[in-house]
Amino acid sequence: MNRASDFDRIFYPESVAVVGASGEPGRPGYQFMRTLLEFGYRGRLYPINPEAPEEILGFKTYPSVRDVPDPVDFVFVTVPASAVPGVISDCVARGVAGVEIFTSGFREVGEDGRKLEEEIVRLAKGKLRVIGPNCFGVYCPRGGLTLLPGARLPSDSGDVAFISQSGGLALYFVWAASGCGLRFSKVVSYGNACDLNESDFLEYLGSDDETKVIAAYIEGVKEGSRFFRLARGLLGKKPVIVWKGGLTQTGGRAASSHTGSLAGERAVWQAFSRQTGAVLVDDFEELVDAVLFFRQCRRNIGRRVAVIGGGGAVGVAAGDVCERMGLVLPVAPAEMQQRLRALLPPVGTSIRNPFDIGAPVLPAQLFKRVLEVLLSWEEIDVVVIDRVYLYGLEGLNGVPDSGCEERLEVVLDLQQKTDKQFVVVTEELTTAADKIKVEVERRSAQQRLFNAGIAFAPSLTRATTALARVCWYQEKVR
């Protein structure tokens, strides 16, 4: 059996069967069909249910996968746990490449479930690849597939892959990350990982041309040494970013009842990271930020940072947080200070690094000249911009001609002309219900920053945390 071709039939299926399909709008078996159609799956589709009406949503129903007249590549299973082994036998008999089992109630609920799961593994072994059980399955825009509640996920493809033991998290991650501009090659929620596990997906994604960055939410690893070997093999090829859930006792307890996983020690994972170059993150926001920064940042950046802000506390905060993160702020050489002094007023500004331009509303042309001086500085790799207004100011203070658009264009434009990396802190500024206009402008600005190859995060701490991870990784590669 050719593994690569199985994966292709799973991710880009010409035909899909939905076992447990239903004609009743409230039922999951109906939702699954509808979600797939709404999302835009264009292959052949076979609802399977011996008790369902002749047609569901216009597609002819079959009593079993065995009864489908044409080849079936990929099968979605939403029948109760006890009926799953029968479905697996049918799929094996029909020559199906893979199934995703949405149903829960296996290893994660105890002994009976564990036995049922082992039965599935036994039936499928060497004949059929299984994703799940207890999962949301596959989101692969190019293949027309989406997670069960994912009818409205972006239908365009991208270069980020995400594998997740949690289905809900897979969904949350796509929502959050696609909001930043990121798009996905493949997202797989693989739940209990009874057959295909994190190592299988890592291996596949490692050689998948669509995928440039690989992220993972993992509760327990099935084949530790294989996973280690694969991760190390990807160092310098594709960054692997791992959020490991269940590293504490309390988290581990939850992981056991969530996906039946044996969690693992923090120290073990830290050693794994050091030795493989896989990047560990600690929470959901760090995961989103890391993926965005790895996707956006140039390959040759180091830890030497210039910070520019419009107001002194930014400089102080940036100095503190950069030092905590292990980033380095070199002091500007005298010659450069002179050039900046010629541009900026002597009072209320600071020209050593962090650079305080005095006001967050510096005229765009002057802001540009200051940035050009910074970009000409050979001792730095990254310019972090914080609290210089690039959006939203009119909505906040009512002054219409505040120059945000012009300053934003300066940044977008300069990124195209430099080999240094811009990082912009895109603060939410306010969550006041009556100031939603500020947020609309912020989102539009973020989209444009994304398109220009600029990295951004909504706080200085988050931005520098993610940046430090990219630097750490690039040092590992070097």
Add this chain to the structure above:
Amino acid sequence: MNRASDFDRIFYPESVAVVGASGEPGRPGYQFMRTLLEFGYRGRLYPINPEAPEEILGFKTYPSVRDVPDPVDFVFVTVPASAVPGVISDCVARGVAGVEIFTSGFREVGEDGRKLEEEIVRLAKGKLRVIGPNCFGVYCPRGGLTLLPGARLPSDSGDVAFISQSGGLALYFVWAASGCGLRFSKVVSYGNACDLNESDFLEYLGSDDETKVIAAYIEGVKEGSRFFRLARGLLGKKPVIVWKGGLTQTGGRAASSHTGSLAGERAVWQAFSRQTGAVLVDDFEELVDAVLFFRQCRRNIGRRVAVIGGGGAVGVAAGDVCERMGLVLPVAPAEMQQRLRALLPPVGTSIRNPFDIGAPVLPAQLFKRVLEVLLSWEEIDVVVIDRVYLYGLEGLNGVPDSGCEERLEVVLDLQQKTDKQFVVVTEELTTAADKIKVEVERRSAQQRLFNAGIAFAPSLTRATTALARVCWYQEKVR
């Protein structure tokens, strides 16, 4: 000279003079006048400028403070640094209570500036209180005062006070915190603190009836032992939350050029916190969250937390982060697990704590019954709700009847009936530009959570960080 009455004349002035007022719309001296009027100052107002037209914005201009016919309580100074000593002499002669000096170019720029600042101190000593120089001054809605760029800050009062060496930060903080529902008694940007310093404000705010929570951004402390004594004296009366800028070498370098402050060692500040019960935070977001949590949380809560989420990864993440923060998740007793088991399906849920209700869209009545079981549990103080949809779902997945409003009402209602504390994680969900409707609903939900006395933050990490700080403080008090 009666100190309290000086402060009253500063924060609630019956008359204000603006020295350096201008008739030209582009100039700061014009903006200051306009901002004050737009914000709604209703006392007597005197533009001061020997070269200005007879009237500015309808107010008669005087050449000097000495020439104002009526008593003047508070004076704003926006003239160049070298002219400030003369203004101070005028104010002393006129019996003014206080001045705020917006002008920069003093201690923070070097030796000449330091001398000028000392001259001001000498002239004012014992006769006139000085805020600044190098500051944005006072925002006190009840007194009709606002920060220079603060025309659109909320005009209603609240119970939070914030003192900040940085003016920009004072503004950012009011924007961010008022967006969450918080309102302010007094905000003071006090810059170089040549006269009135953090200790003076802490003393005043400690006995200010309007103020319930005191927050501070501090770069350098002028009177260390007094500040220590005051902070310790407030333990159990009003929480004091401090963001100390410049705790690293790089941050300290920036602080010196920002407000001419000598920063200080991290260890010293940690000892200060342990010994006084003042709460230290590390960045802007932590400051906002801490203030909100201290404002919202009930006084008797401890570290024992129940976490409820709609999806297993929430439980894993919550277990991990709570343990890291020093919060405790007791395991639900058998009897309680039975009651929950009777409510929730056996598969896809977890009833030990963290509580996984299986889906983030549990019907409201069922959600209510589950929460009631949790609230009846004597071993916990706090219920954290994460990834149960209380807003925004229709905008995300297009399913209109998703029950968010009903679930939100359940939470709002139950908070009024319990002595435990709800904490809700109000994730941003997506920042996609075309999904702004989700954000509109989120903001409205946050406002209602605020009004119901519920604490919230946009991530699990931020929520538990802030919660752990409240618990730490309440243990200090006990």
